[in-house]
Amino acid sequence: xxxxxxxxxxxxxxxxxxxxxxxxxxxxxxxxxxxxxxxxxxxxxxxxxxxxxxxxxxxxxxxxxxxxxxxxxxxxxxxxxxxxxxxxxxxxxxxxxxxxxxxxxxxxxxxxxxxxxxxxxxxxxxxxxxxxxxxxxxxxxxxxxxxxxxxxxxxxxxxxxxxxxxxxxxxxxxxxxxxxxxxxxxxxxxxxxxxxxxxxxxxxxxxxxxxxxxxxxxxxxxxxxxxxxxxxxxxxxx
Numbered sequence: 001x002x003x004x005x006x007x008x009x010x011x012x013x014x015x016x017x018x019x020x021x022x023x024x025x026x027x028x029x030x031x032x033x034x035x036x037x038x039x040x041x042x043x044x045x046x047x048x049x050x051x052x053x054x055x056x057x058x059x060x061x062x063x064x065x066x067x068x069x070x071x072x073x074x075x076x077x078x079x080x081x082x083x084x085x086x087x088x089x090x091x092x093x094x095x096x097x098x099x100x101x102x103x104x105x106x107x108x109x110x111x112x113x114x115x116x117x118x119x120x121x122x123x124x125x126x127x128x129x130x131x132x133x134x135x136x137x138x139x140x141x142x143x144x145x146x147x148x149x150x151x152x153x154x155x156x157x158x159x160x161x162x163x164x165x166x167x168x169x170x171x172x173x174x175x176x177x178x179x180x181x182x183x184x185x186x187x188x189x190x191x192x193x194x195x196x197x198x199x200x201x202x203x204x205x206x207x208x209x210x211x212x213x214x215x216x217x218x219x220x221x222x223x224x225x226x227x228x229x230x231x232x233x234x235x236x237x238x
Contacts, residue, residue, distance in 0.1 A: 002237050004101070005031045005073040006229070007063055009081035009088075011107070012158035013151060015041040021218055025226035030233050033066065035059055039154050048157040052165050056087045063088075064097065072236055074102040076229075078217060080162045082108035086200070090170055099175055101236045103201075104229070106181040107214055109193035110200065112167045116189075120159035127152065135213050174201040179232060181208045181225065183216030 006026075008019040016034035023032050038046035038058060049055040067073055077085035082105040092099060119130050128148075131137055141147055180197045182190060191209075198205035208228060210221035217225045 003029055003031055003071070004233050004236060005033050005067060005071060006233065007059075007073060007075050007085075008032070008034045009059060009075070009077040009084050010034070010037060011079035011081055012162055013040075013155035014078075014081075017041060018218060021222060022226050022229075025223060025230075027230045027234060029237055030230065035062055037158075039157075048154060049161055052083060052087055052161050055084050055161065056091055059084060059088055060091050060095075060097075067098070070098075072101050073098075074104065074233055074236075075100045076104040076106065077108075078106040079108050079214070080158055082106055083111060083162060083165060086111050089174055089176075093170075093172060093175075101176060102232060103174065103176055103178045104181060104232075105178060105197055106217060107183065107186060107190065109190050110196045111165070112169070113189065113193055113196075115163055118159075118163040120156050120163055124152070127156070131155070135215055175203065176201065177204040177206075179206045179208060179228075181210065181217065181228075183212040183214055183221070184209050185211075185213040186216075187214070 008016070008022075010016055010018055014037075016036040019032060019034040026032055036043045037049070037055060039048040049058070063073075075085040075088065077083070085103060086105070089099070089103065091097075119127065122130065128142065132142070141151075178197060178201045180194045182194055184191075194207045194209075197207070210216045210224055212220050216222075
């Protein structure tokens, strides 16, 4: 049976290792390939990105070196990761790079959505309150000052490149099928934007809602999400 690579880009402040939770549930035909962003994990010593385009360039370079010629692949992004893979596709199109067979956009509004609130510049106390509100971070983390001192600058910078992103409409649309995923208890503006993602592709689109909040895909709905990915990607196998 043929194989398909699944490149997964994490959320603001997240490391590629979070996607390892999926490994046991994925089909043997799906090659899970989490992508590490600068400043964390194996790239801890690398300087943080100053713009979304720096992150895109880094991820593009990784995939261009990692992907065997002619092998099918898909892209998955959660939250900030969704924005990164959207801009990544635009770069791939302009570079005439092999396009993905499918893209999964999770937990983020469409790129053209104008944000009403930004959080990256909040004072530490309010910033931490916002982190707790979003969920996905164990309570023990907030009791470890050393971890906080290391993690908060990373999250602030990630949120800054996400929240200050300026959308520029491209003369082309995504030339692949897309699936939009969200947690039922996520922010209303994210849920309200889900159907609008279909306007960004000239091919098929589907929208899925799962139990949970912003980090539904690593929590109570993880197995359902992985099952959906298996069903979606095996349809591209020869």
